[in-house]
Each structure stands twice: as structure tokens, then as C-alpha cells.
Amino acid sequence: MVTLFQRVVGDISVDESRIPIHGIRAMFGEVEREALTPADIVTQYDLDAGQQADLDTLLTKMAGATDRAHLSRFTFDWLVLAELDTLDYRNEAAFWVRVDVEAV
Numbered sequence: 559m560v561t562l563f564q565r566v567v568g569d570i571s572v573d574e575s576r577i578p579i580h581g582i583r584a585m586f587g588e589v590e591r592e593a594l595t596p597a598d599i600v601t602q603y604d605l606d607a608g609q610q611a612d613l614d615t616l617l618t619k620m621a622g623a624t625d626r627a628h629l630s631r632f633t634f635d636w637l638v639l640a641e642l643d644t645l646d647y648r649n650e651a652a653f654w655v656r657v658d659v660e661a662v
Contacts, residue, residue, distance in 0.1 A: 562605065562612035563650045567640040577603050579641060583634050589617060590626070619661040632660045 560570050565577045585602065588594040596617055600610055616633070623629040636656065639647040646652060
């Protein structure tokens with residue numbers, strides 16, 4: 559099963575479509591402004607159940623973060639660096655650990 563992280567950073571098989579980083583970032587902003595819903599993201603990118611769970615986790619952490627703007631910047635900086643194969647940023651487990659740390 560391909561995760562949301564893998565689809566965004568381009569670490570996918572030929573059976574999955576890549577999710578553009580700027581597209582999902584913009585959609586997250588629209589969800590925060592209540593112009594879109596998480597269901598709109600699911601539909602737009604045809605997310606499976608596991609990817610939906612990842613999306614829900616990330617949106618929940620963003621909504622509950624003390625500094626939402628910081629967590630948003632951190633998240634998308636990490637994803638861009640992962641897409642560019644920078645150092646260890648393709649490590650999905652490390653991404654989720656840092657999301658937990660940054661979401662405080």
C-alpha cells in the first residue's frame with residue numbers, strides 16, 4: 559500500500575498518481591479556511607483508506623497545533639526536501655516523528 563507521504567514525494571509505483579506538493583498545500587490552506595473539506599482532498603486525489611487516515615492525522619495535528627503556520631511551513635518544507643532527495647528527508651517515519659514534535 560502506498561502512503562500519502564509516498565504519493566506526495568513521488569516515491570510511487572506506476573499504478574499510483576503523484577500528488578503535487580503545491581496542490582495539496584493549497585488544498586490544506588483552503589480546508590483551514592473552510593472553503594474545502596478533507597473529503598474534497600480525498601476526491602481530488604483519489605485517496606485510499608490508508609492515505610485518508612494519513613490525511614486525517616496530518617489535518618488533526620495542524621488544527622490542534624499551537625502555531626499552525628509553523629507546522630504548515632515545517633510540513634511542506636520537509637516534503638519539498640524529500641521530493642528533492644535531500645539527505646534523510648525521504649524517511650517517512652522520521653517525518654511523522656517530527657510532525658509530532660513540531661505540532662506541540
